Amino acid sequence: MSVEMKHVPVLLTETLKYLNVSRFRERDGVFVDATFGGGGHSMAILDQTGQGLRLIAIDRDRAASQRAISLSQRYGERFTLLQGNFADLSQLLDEVQVKGIDALLLDLGLSSYQLSNAPRGFSFQLDGPLDMRMDQGQESSAADIIRTGTVDQLRDIFRRFGEEPYAGSIARAIVAARSQKTITTTRELADLILSLTPPAKSHRRLHPATRVFQALRIAVNEELQALVAVLEAGLSCLNQGGRLVVISYHSLEDRIVKRMFRQWSASCSCPPDFPVCTCGKVPQVRRLTGKVVVPQVDEIERNPRSRSAKLRAVERL
Numbered sequence: 437m438s439v440e441m442k443h444v445p446v447l448l449t450e451t452l453k454y455l456n457v458s459r460f461r462e463r464d465g466v467f468v469d470a471t472f473g474g475g476g477h478s479m480a481i482l483d484q485t486g487q488g489l490r491l492i493a494i495d496r497d498r499a500a501s502q503r504a505i506s507l508s509q510r511y512g513e514r515f516t517l518l519q520g521n522f523a524d525l526s527q528l529l530d531e532v533q534v535k536g537i538d539a540l541l542l543d544l545g546l547s548s549y550q551l552s553n554a555p556r557g558f559s560f561q562l563d564g565p566l567d568m569r570m571d572q573g574q575e576s577s578a579a580d581i582i583r584t585g586t587v588d589q590l591r592d593i594f595r596r597f598g599e600e601p602y603a604g605s606i607a608r609a610i611v612a613a614r615s616q617k618t619i620t621t622t623r624e625l626a627d628l629i630l631s632l633t634p635p636a637k638s639h640r641r642l643h644p645a646t647r648v649f650q651a652l653r654i655a656v657n658e659e660l661q662a663l664v665a666v667l668e669a670g671l672s673c674l675n676q677g678g679r680l681v682v683i684s685y686h687s688l689e690d691r692i693v694k695r696m697f698r699q700w701s702a703s704c705s706c707p708p709d710f711p712v713c714t715c716g717k718v719p720q721v722r723r724l725t726g727k728v729v730v731p732q733v734d735e736i737e738r739n740p741r742s743r744s745a746k747l748r749a750v751e752r753l
């Protein structure tokens with residue numbers, strides 16, 4: 437069963453503040469929302485900026501175009517949706533003849549539309565095909581990884597992308613189980629993982645399949661490579677004074693963002709034992725969020741999906 441629910445934008449007030457939206461009430465500019473989803477952040481940006489602000493939205497998911505129709509009707513030429521992977525940011529902007537941008541927003545992960553849609557196969561709580569492709573045009577799905585991965589490959593995926601402590605035993609169980617019957621659905625995989633979990637651990641807050649499902653999703657969509665690529669491309673597209681805001685939902689993503697922001701803002705990359713700086717490095721950004729920004733308790737109560745969100749922001753120098 438699928439329950440189509442509305443996606444509530446996370447950390448909306450904080451996002452608008454760090455994107456410096458109020459600066460664009462009067463002046464022209466170009467913003468990129470590279471994770472359009474349900475368009476919640478895009479709509480708020482367009483509502484709070486003037487006629488001279490153009491917003492380019494990007495999403496890998498082909499279903500996003502349906503949700504973009506109402507924005508096109510409401511905002512006309514101020515709004516454009518591009519279907520594609522944000523890893524290809526520079527090429528996507530070339531397509532619409534945009535050179536420099538004033539803001540880039542990345543609200544990573546999945547929208548409620550994707551999570552609550554059983555046929556997309558992202559949720560272990562709904563029964564559906566083991567798909568997990570964000571871009572429905574992509575060839576390989578989670579079922580392909582589960583069908584063809586060796587024990588070593590599966591263990592590596594569960595460990596690296598899910599930090600799953602039982603990665604080895606789950607990988608071995610999958611390979612043993614599929615010799616009897618192909619695993620094709622989310623329910624089959626979730627039940628198999630549950631059957632390996634000692635009863636004392638199966639009632640914990642985190643469902644035993646959570647980490648494996650996260651790992652598979654990251655592997656299918658090559659999410660961490662895409663994140664590194666869009667951060668690098670974003671830095672080179674941002675105009676001076678332009679803002680980059682990233683909302684991440686798990687530690688693998690947040691670590692990448694934190695590390696890259698730290699490197700970009702550093703004024704020296706010499707080894708720590710050098711007596712004087714010889715690298716001549718110039719900082720490329722100023723960090724706007726010394727401490728990571730997280731949702732307030734009332735936001736988490738209103739929207740439990742926001743509970744793991746972490747926002748970091750920089751300004752291009």
Ligand SMILES: C[S@@+](CC[C@H](N)C(=O)[O-])C[C@H]1O[C@@H](n2cnc3c(N)ncnc32)[C@H](O)[C@@H]1O
Nearest residue numbers: 445471473474475476477495496521522543546
């Ligand atoms: C959390 S949702 C964004 C929700 C949106 N901010 C809103 O308020 O409605 C993340 C979206 O980013 C998209 N996405 C994730 N990785 C992507 C990538 N590499 N390229 C383009 N879109 C991506 C997903 O398909 C999903 O629709």
